[in-house]
Amino acid sequence: MLKTLIGEETFRLGMDLYFERFDGTAATVEDFLSCFAAASGRDLTQFALWYSQAGTPVVTASGDYDSTAKTFALKLRQETAPTPGQSEKKPVVIPIALALFGENGQKLDLISDNATPLNAPAA
Numbered sequence: 001m002l003k004t005l006i007g008e009e010t011f012r013l014g015m016d017l018y019f020e021r022f023d024g025t026a027a028t029v030e031d032f033l034s035c036f037a038a039a040s041g042r043d044l045t046q047f048a049l050w051y052s053q054a055g056t057p058v059v060t061a062s063g064d065y066d067s068t069a070k071t072f073a074l075k076l077r078q079e080t081a082p083t084p085g086q087s088e089k090k091p092v093v094i095p096i097a098l099a100l101f102g103e104n105g106q107k108l109d110l111i112s113d114n115a116t117p118l119n120a121p122a123a
Contacts (some may be wrong), residue, residue, distance in 0.1 A: 006040040014039035038094045049092045054083040
């Protein structure tokens, strides 16, 4: 998942940095993620929630096509059930790849005001 978020080349740089800094030591998850944050220039605080919250998120999707406007709206919802000691869960980063295809099978351009392309630098 991390490689999908930051890209294969940057992931490799993060791994190299991790071994340079922590090879032969008892490193923590925070140490591990810090190398990818440094290599990518991205804040991975939200990604770190995968390591501090119990449970598996369930993502549901629904879509709505407006034939008049020729637009498709995709809505995603993420829920993680409460677990002992963690009744409230924060949303976690889940990379989702998607493509839209027209009625003849041609791939359509994806235009979004609020989607972040994979491997994009953090804002």
